[in-house]
Amino acid sequence: MGRAPCCDKANVKRGPWSPEEDATLKSYLEAHGTGGNWIALPKKAGLRRCGKSCRLRWLNYLRPDIKHGGFTEDEDNIICNLYNEIGSRWSVIASQLPGRTDNDVKNYWNTKLKKKWLAGKVNGANNSSYNTMSTSNAPALLGFASNHTSGSPNLDMYHRGFSVSGINTFTAAECQVIYDRATTANVPNSAYYPYTGFDHIKSNEIEVSSKVSTSSISNSSSISSSSSSLAMDGKPSLLTCNKGTLDEAAAMMDFGFGFPFDAVNNGIWFQERAQDNSLNCGSYISSSDLNYIC
DNA sequence: AAGCTGCTCAACCGCATGATC
DNA sequence: GGATCATGCGGTTGAGCAGCT
Structure with missing residues (x-):
């Protein structure tokens, strides 16, 4: 059995939106909101449009906070x-x-x-320009927090976490601290950790924290063991972890962690490696999320 | 002026995922 | 646990426009 269409294609208008349709949709949404149902919205608003089309028009064009114009x-x-x-x-x-x-x-x-x-005309990183971390100005301890408490879990993982703006150095010992801080141990203030699913992760299940103990992430050497590795040669460091249950891994990733953990540039980059070994998602922790460095 | 070409971007499509029953 | 439905996402399309010949 095929998938039911989201609307009656024969009776909906397609193509560019007229100013009148824009005005109708905008005034309806401003007065009533979506009502949690985009499919039913066009009928209520008096529009002969597919709900998906209305949603797209609102999100991509009519929303008041949309920034039009060239990119900086x-x-x-x-x-x-x-x-x-x-x-x-x-x-x-x-x-x-x-x-x-x-x-x-x-x-x-x-x-x-x-x-x-x-053409190399953008300053942003390209495939050969990752920064390695220096060894100066290292934080002794990192904590992190997020005020992002809503939205879908899949999106949350990109919004949470911590950052180290202005501090681009981590020794392996500090990584230990970072990962320890990712557990319930050493949490100075539970209010920093709104994600409740985090609680059941135990520090001894994050094997990387026990494997990386003495060497600096910033050097070019590699550390490996049966269960974790660390290597930097001008590319991001990779800290793999294969301990813990899937639920624990998922909880970690929901909180901004991924596997392996990549540390790049001025922050820390967490990226997930899929079963086919491709890197398929990640989280770049921003400075606004960092609450605690001492 | 007409025709052609390339570019831009709004809109659509199909699929994946999550929520609900 | 499976079916159904709504939503979100990334890939693609195509109308409109500008520039060129």
Whole structure:
């Protein structure tokens, strides 16, 4: 049995939206909101449009916080950095650019920025320009927090976490601290940890924290064991972890951690490695989320 | 002026995922 | 646990436009 269509295709208008339709949709949404049901919305609003079309029109064009106009150099850099790390996950990239939509970013990348990037005219990271971490100015202890408490779990993982703006150094011992802080141990204030599913992770189940104990992440050596490895040669470090249950791993990733853990640039990059060994998602922790360094 | 070409970007499509029953 | 439905996402399309010949 095939999938039921989301609307009666024969009786809905398609193609560009007229100013009248825009006004109708906008005034309806401003007065009533979506009502939690985009499919039923066009009928209620008096529009002969598919609900999906209404949703797209609102999200990509009519929303009041949409930023129209050209992209700034800073935005270019952010897009290039993130594309380099996570690929074409446009909604994730757009979430880092206030006022920009995934469609905007995708179109901009495909038509302009990609060429610019390939020509080396963007400052953002490309495939050969990861920064390694220096060994100075290291934080002794890292904690993290997030005020992001709503939204789908899949998106949450991109929004949570911590950052080390201005501090781009981590020794392995500090990584130990970081990962310890990812457990319930050493949490100075439970209010920093709104994600309740985090509680059941035990520090001794994060094997990487016990394997990386003396060497600096910033050097070019590698550390390996049967269950974890660390290597940096101008590329991001990779800390793999194969302990813990899937639920624990999922909980970790929901909190901004991924496997393996990549540390790049001025922050820490967490990225998931899929079963086929491809890197398929990640989280770049931003400075606004960092609450505690001492 | 007409025709062609390439570019832009709004919109659509199909699939994946999550929620609900 | 499976079926159904709504939503979100990334890939793709195509209308409209500008520039060129």
